Amino acid sequence: MIDEFLAGDLGAVEEAVRAAVAEQVMPRFRQLAAHEIVEKQGPHDLVTTADRQAEEQLTDALGKLLPGSVVVGEEAVHADPAVLTALGGDAPVWIVDPVDGTRQFVHGDPGFATLVTLAHREELLASWTYAPVLGLMATARRGGGALLNGEPVHSGSPEPGTPLHVAISHYDFTTDAEKRTLSGLRAPGIEARPCGSAGLEYLNVARGQLDGVAFTWENAWDHAAGLLLVDEAGGAHSTLDGKPFRITGGNALPFTAARDEAAVRHILGLLADAG
Template identity: 65%
Template sequence: MIENHNETIDEFLTRHAFDVEEAVRKAAAQEIMPRWRRLAEHEVDRKSGPHDLVTDADRKAELYLTGVLAALLPGSVVVGEEAVHADPRSYEAIQDDAPVWIVDPVDGTRQFVRGDTGFCTLVALARRGVVYASWTYAPVHDQLATAVRGAGAHLDGERLRAGSPGPGRDLRVATSHPDFTTDEQKRALLGLRTDGVAPRPCGSAGLEYLAVAGGESDATAFNWEAAWDHAAGLLLVEEAGGTHLTRAGKPFDIRGGNTLPFTAARDTATAHRVVDLLSDAA
């Protein structure tokens, strides 16, 4: 058993961050992109509802990443979206002491199935609720965003800086789709329909976080907690200079128990404004 996980994670990232990057790229090259716009009917299934899709690309890419990542860091475990669907108890590993890889093999599966370009692969390395590193890969455009806690966020090697929204325009906020919310969450999200805010339904969560980290979007307002959708992007936003807050005014915790909806934003002022609007309307 690893005696000092924090030190081990730091040392691991120094030695093997590029190996993780290569694993993410290979998973996309071998299992995802050959199926993009070529999916047969039998390669697409529904999980919990008509909008909750899974494909052979999701399953096979996750299997590949699970094998490679667990081998790279002895003593670590993998929590992947498709494995959790098969065995919900496996999600509990996020609460444990061991380093955990959090994997969404195809974030934006609906877009992937439609043949759209708006999907990505998400990998994060965390322990005890703290995300230490993340990889967000958009394979259609061959764009890779990375973040390491305390070392910044980068897109294809260039530093990402979220900055602050410019004056004189509406805040651009990507929101959860109202069809997938509780009544209370729907009321909260309606608080964004006010002067000075331009809400729109979100696409791939990972790409929405990347847009905030790069200053192309101002904030998100999401109402679900699945760590594979959020862990990578939240660190990306943090390391680009942004922040995230729940409706209780606390940072989002990937282990759960958050007051929803929550926001990730380019700066603290924007985060508080979005949370205030969500809280006032709920």
């Protein structure tokens, strides 16, 4: 079933993503009322009506496109953490972040995206990263490469002798211990900055506009789409213990994704030394 689905035209998935964003997200961009914004676990962890409605629409649409599949969405997991167990199950699973970069969305910043990934038995198979205001749709298929607005995209390698530009977990979301580890990237030859939307940072790596990312959290909906996109664009990724990222969790953190293997090794080395 899953092989037949992947062998076909996945354009219907892109259409479903675009439709959910057009109907549930964009009408609320820069139009949110106060009651449509709610704190989840603090002032920096927000959810809006757009997040909830877009996830509901995607859950319905994606389930119909692939009968027997299940959906693990950020808001569904927040409501019921048991939903996460589907990531390790036998059914194909859609991993959905309806608005990645909710804080940016709330503040009227165009730097947000909708992320959808199809996985099966913990393997990432296909992904969609859609930034509607920026006019960007990036897709990846396992073994099939990465596309940006329909054109092949390649990460390339950092320019020799130039600093590595790395986006790291935002200070507002890190513990003191995580800050100490990330301080390893305050090193000669590294220019680190706080990340925005994780999905868009991965896209920046995939298109060679950013050399790497280093993150301290492992929510599958934030990372699955981008990790596949970077890998299929020719980049690489690894957790701190040198293993691939597992969507089911339990990863050695921080982890990194970068434009090539050499950049991954360099970033991980600095993080390990600081930790």
